[in-house]
Amino acid sequence: MRYWLMKSEPDEASIDHALAAPDRTLPWTGVRNYQARNFMRDDMRIGDGVLFYHSSCAEPGIAGIAEVASGCYPDPTQFDPASPYHDPKSTREQPRWLLVDVRALQKTRLIPLPELRSHPALAGMQMLRRGNRLSITTVSADEWEFIVGRLAQGA
DNA sequence: GCCAACGTTGGC
DNA sequence: GCCAACGTTGGC
Numbered sequence: 001m002r003y004w005l006m007k008s009e010p011d012e013a014s015i016d017h018a019l020a021a022p023d024r025t026l027p028w029t030g031v032r033n034y035q036a037r038n039f040m041r042d043d044m045r046i047g048d049g050v051l052f053y054h055s056s057c058a059e060p061g062i063a064g065i066a067e068v069a070s071g072c073y074p075d076p077t078q079f080d081p082a083s084p085y086h087d088p089k090s091t092r093e094q095p096r097w098l099l100v101d102v103r104a105l106q107k108t109r110l111i112p113l114p115e116l117r118s119h120p121a122l123a124g125m126q127m128l129r130r131g132n133r134l135s136i137t138t139v140s141a142d143e144w145e146f147i148v149g150r151l152a153q154g155a
Numbered sequence: 156g157c158c159a160a161c162g163t164t165g166g167c
Numbered sequence: 168g169c170c171a172a173c174g175t176t177g178g179c
Binding site (some may be wrong): 007009032055057060112116119133134 | 175176177178
């Protein structure tokens with residue numbers, strides 16, 4: 001069992017959107033970075049824990065807990081010329097981009113980015129590293145325990 | 156809107 | 168393969 005942090009812009013897909021979706025599950029469309037794709041392809045397993053992070057918004061931070069709900073499969077938006085995620089270099093025979101389904105488990109209180117940075121226990125978090133832009137990053141078991149078991153209380 | 160940091164592209 | 172130019176991310 002591994003743990004992940006996945007960024008989403010709440011205007012597009014917030015924790016509330018996920019909780020309101022059928023089976024509380026959203027296809028995680030739009031990943032267009034090879035390292036993030038490879039995490040989904042090579043390392044994610046169904047049932048892995050996910051910290052649902054809101055980015056590019058007024059208050060960025062962790063907004064909920066989720067889980068990986070499917071194996072990876074081609075992201076259909078890459079084939080859609082009308083989609084902002086369209087990739088003309090991708091074909092159905094050889095798709096470049098993959099996604100997994102993510103099932104929301106619970107909304108937490110919003111745990112803001114500055115609060116995450118303030119905890120020495122989280123100093124090594126991949127997403128807190130300087131200049132990090134990856135939309136999917138790894139979370140250690142200790143970091144998961146600290147965030148889910150401590151910071152997320154009082155939701 | 157600014158800008159630091161990083162990834163990708165493409166000419167050579 | 169190098170690397171400059173360009174595009175994107177994302178916090179502030």
